Amino acid sequence: MSQRDAAPCAPCAPAPYLTGHEPVTLEDAKARQWSWNFIFRGMSHNWVLSALIFTVVFVFWEWGLKILEVEPFIFPRLSKIWEETVHMWAESELLRHTWNTCLSVIIGFVLGSLLGALIGYLFGMSPTAEIVASPYILALQIAPKVAFAPLFILWFGYNETPKILVTVLIVFFPILINVLTAVRGVDPAMVSLARSFNASRWQIFWKIEFPASMPALFSGLRIGATLAVIGVTVGEFVGGNTGLGYLLVQGEAGGNAGAVFSTIIILTMIGILSYCLVILAERWVLRYMPKRKFGDVNN
Amino acid sequence: MIRLQFDKVSKYFPPVRGRRDSEGVQAIKDVDVAVEDGEVVSLIGPSGCGKSTLLNLGSGLDRPSGGNVFVDGQPVDGPSEHVAFMLQKDLLLPWRTIRKNVEFGQEIRGLSAGERRDRAMHFLGLYHLDGFANHYPHELSGGMRQRAALARTMMMDPDVLLLDEPFSALDAQTKMVLQADLARTLQEEKKTAFLITHDLVEALALSDRVLVMSRRPGRIIREIIVDIPDRNDPMKRRQHERIGPMMAELMSLLDISKTAEEMAA
Structure with missing residues (x-):
């Protein structure tokens, strides 16, 4: 079992709003990692994330372009x-x-x-x-x-x-x-x-x-x-x-x-x-x- | 019979050409050392006093600028098959298995593969590494790696071993185990050894004589005969009552308290 699985639930709470100027501590970084794990509990979030991004790109390329009415000689759809x-x-x-x-x-x-x-x-x-x-x-x-x-x-x-x-x-x-x-x-x-x-x-x-x-x-x-x-x-x-x-x-x-x-x-x-x-x-x-x-x- | 002899050996490193801040260095000056057959002699001295230079001269990797080095009465004019050295770094080749590393020297000398293998396994067994013959160096602990380096050195069957702080990178316990391994081997195989070390106890526990070198340019300023029994058992020797007074003498010779004051100032 990895350290992340054993994480207490406190860091799973939504990250506080950042202005981008706070010093990012190791704790912050860990908390963010844990919050991902919270969403995809029990799954290796790397695979899920990759599949998700792939699907989004694929769907946009095929149907997003259609909705936006991009001309096929500019940017053709996948099909x-x-x-x-x-x-x-x-x-x-x-x-x-x-x-x-x-x-x-x-x-x-x-x-x-x-x-x-x-x-x-x-x-x-x-x-x-x-x-x-x-x-x-x-x-x-x-x-x-x-x-x-x-x-x-x-x-x-x-x-x-x-x-x-x-x-x-x-x-x-x-x-x-x-x-x-x-x-x-x-x-x-x-x-x-x-x-x-x-x-x-x-x-x-x-x-x-x-x-x-x-x-x-x-x-x-x-x-x-x-x-x-x-x-x-x-x-x-x-x-x-x-x-x-x-x-x-x-x-x-x-x-x-x-x-x-x-x-x-x-x-x-x-x-x-x-x-x-x-x-x-x-x-x-x-x-x-x-x-x-x-x-x-x-x- | 004298196995290893330094006869009025000096070494001067000229300044590096083309570098204005570079000065020549007289590393050692008129060093006389004679190591008898089967004897273990340690050399201690302040850091930077030219101890390692002496070892490079002994192994034939470097030439003296004055004086002569002899092994078995023959002047040293290049690496000799009678001499093997072992350094603080284990120098195991990461892409070779432990057995192949132990075989390395004999492979270069051209020993047949079968014989090399048999002898390597013999030495690996001797240093309790036979279970690790096919492991790569990174899979072994520091102590095991250094034992493999010792096996590689002994596999060359040298008359003279030159040891440059061989255990200084190890933790205290591992160090003591390896010192015991080395002492036992040296005694059993009746090898001659010249050991450079920073560790005063190590010098006293392993050797027949301890030589003290001055600051640069390094000269031998004192010889201490360690007439304590059990040279093959450094653990026992460490506890001998005369080790304490000898340590005190070495510390005063090395101006350790003075150096500490200088550093504090």
Whole structure:
């Protein structure tokens, strides 16, 4: 039984009116938490709240828009978006375009991650390499990578290469920074321990620095997984005749807000899916880490 | 036979280049120490007197700027397989199980996996950790983790153990248990040990001799022979009637009352 369940009823009383200037004490915060529990007694309020919000959004999107008489070409209702999706599936090879986008996301993400991690480890092990190369890397990061897309089309033509290159460029930087910081942050005493066993530089990397960087590498990969979808979409905007970005541009050209929304939703789902896959991999690789409990101060 | 010898060893850390406020530091100066085979020698001194520097020199991780360090009569010019060290931090690798952590040193030395495993299990048993072989470090208490670190150190089968405040992060009771474990091992395996500590009772309870170091630049200013029986049983030794007077002597040597006054002022 959690502490909240055992709460006395006094804090369940309605919270006093706040002007927003009172200092919020721990007691206040607890009282508010308890009052939620009072409403949904015996239930995990997280799930109930989530379901409630989802329903409200869903109902508003479908019937709220109808009542407010929002024009479908401005903001289409959910049923209209669904209709449009079915239409695109039948007429515009939605499945093929979705698969094409997914494949580009995977290839761009994997290549970008490998490149970022590789450069991160290289810089981590050799400060000289970092000093020499980092101005160029930084310039590359600061330059708007989206603007490179037309250049890549000039170089490689209207095919898959430009959008994958844009994705690689977008993905690699956060991974590089995370890996570099992690390698730099390895406890020097751990390295000394390995050295006292006469470990070679290579052994120190494989047995200490590389595994020690795993949590940071995965933080980078999480960011990268979501950025990869953006990279591919931008690449498809600019050129090419495949992918959801292309369908999106087509939809826009035809004034078809339903198609635009549909592709946005599918792109979002691809992003969520890739993020979840990274988290699954992270859970497996980092299974040695203490399990974190939400709100647990000791962790 | 002398196992570990510091011969007029000095260490000077030059100022950091490019930093104006950085000054060079003479950490230790003309330190002479000789530790005989099977002997346990403790080193105590005020904080920042260069005790840990001495240990880095002994383990071959750092070079002296003057003098020589010998292990088994051989000059130390890098990490040696005859020396193992143990620090205040357990330095267990969080991504390895306890057994894999204990195996770590021998894995680097290239011992075969099967033999490594058998020996690791032997040492885990010795330190009452056999039930935790497949646990990760975060699942163990501080005392158990430090015992695992001791198992890892002993697994290297070193002639000389260098111990840098190995128990100072533990609570008082756990500390006493681990001191007893260490004392027993040192006696049974006839190991030579050089122990750096802040804890005067620990120094007296575990060692044959206690060396007192001065403030920086650190020099050995006094040697106290602890001729009390039961070196393998620190719990018993702690209660010996001569520990009290020896403590008093150490406290006066370390100017502890003077330091306290300075801090109060």
